[in-house]
Amino acid sequence: MLVNTRKKGALDMARSLIEWGKKSGVSFLFPPHEASVLGRQGLGDEEWKSNVNVAIVIGGDGTFLRAARYVLGAPISLYGINLGHLGFLASGKAEEAEKDLESILRGEYSIIIHKVLKGQIFRDDKSTHTLFALNDLVLAKGALARVMHVEVRLGDKLLNTLPADGIIVSTPTGSTAYALSAGGPIVPPHVQCMIIVPICAHTLYTRPVLAGETDVITLTPRGNHRDLLLTQDGQLGYEILPGDAIQISLSKEHSVNVITLPTRNYFDLLQEKLQWGRGIVSFEKE
Structure with missing residues (x-):
């Protein structure tokens, strides 16, 4: 788990998912900074990277960009939960976080390679x-x-x-x-x-x-x-x-592996974030 530790909402979401994980039998690994802020046992940077396959990024697109640079060179796929503004990279919704993680644990996702x-x-x-x-x-x-x-x-x-x-x-x-x-x-x-x-x-x-x-x-x-x-x-x-x-x-x-869920593809994001199709006049048959 990688978290924007300067944002209270992101820390609250992280703690919520930690509690969800305890009930669901899912444990999270934390790099040194997140571990110290959340009061969890952490791993060294290189040990963390060598033990992680999927990282959940909690924050906005800025947090996702920092996470991408942090894992660069390691075979780690990223999934972002958006607590920022636009959310093109961190595309997951906070209210659907637990459901999204369950889908990822079941392998119901695909990987898009970002150059x-x-x-x-x-x-x-x-x-x-x-x-x-x-x-x-x-x-x-x-x-x-x-x-x-x-x-x-x-x-x-x-x-x-x-x-x-x-x-x-x-x-x-x-x-x-x-x-x-x-x-x-x-x-x-x-x-x-x-x-x-x-x-x-x-x-x-x-x-x-x-x-x-x-x-x-x-x-x-x-x-x-x-x-x-x-x-x-x-x-x-x-x-x-x-x-x-x-x-x-x-x-x-180098490239960055980004997880995408079947219910939320790139073109769905464009329509949602840029509000394409909103306000189009509809015509009724006479």
């Missing part, structure tokens, strides 16, 4: 950071309202040099996150691609672009900006200096 981005920051032609993101990597400027210019390459081909407030490179998983707000398309997670979305482009012709699953995207800021930041899933940030290059691709070695 992750691999980003490498190069400085003076040397790799200084390697990072992985389930949703997106975003290159953006600081607080000053100044346009930045970013050279975008696919492989060795120049795609464009964009004047914009920033650039989002997203997975299909992240297509319903920041990229959607910036005007990008919705892409189901089984489609293997990357999405390049400018943020407030200072041109009329710039549009989102899809890159293939084997493409390598290189972002190189031009000019002398010294207030640039590369953010990882909107949660971790890395300073980018003039002359740095950021290479982004779909990771070949």
Whole structure:
């Protein structure tokens, strides 16, 4: 069990499921942080990862993103119980948590493999950071309202040099996150691609672009900006200096396994979370 320990509702849900587990003969394993907050016996990080097949993530999509990075490289499938706002990743409903866990215990679920981005920051032609993101990597400027210019390459081909407030490179998983707000398309997670979305482009012709699953995207800021930041899933940030290059691709070695239940598929989520089909005029026969 992985829990947003800063949210009282998530802690209450965790304690409720612990009590349910006692009655149902189900025991939960806790990594060190959750164990200390919940007052349970915990395991070390590596021991926990080696003993867990399925992790229940209690919180919102932010908690799910942190959980995905935590289990990266381990064969652990994630199921999220949403106590946040939108809940595309943490799709389970709190009021149905016990029923959902019973379905999972019976094996009545499927696994969707979500690709992750691999980003490498190069400085003076040397790799200084390697990072992985389930949703997106975003290159953006600081607080000053100044346009930045970013050279975008696919492989060795120049795609464009964009004047914009920033650039989002997203997975299909992240297509319903920041990229959607910036005007990008919705892409189901089984489609293997990357999405390049400018943020407030200072041109009329710039549009989102899809890159293939084997493409390598290189972002190189031009000019002398010294207030640039590369953010990882909107949660971790890395300073980018003039002359740095950021290479982004779909990771070949890592992915995230997400549990989906038969009663709650991706397109059902789109209809529910984006309220598609609401307010459509119905016509009665005369």
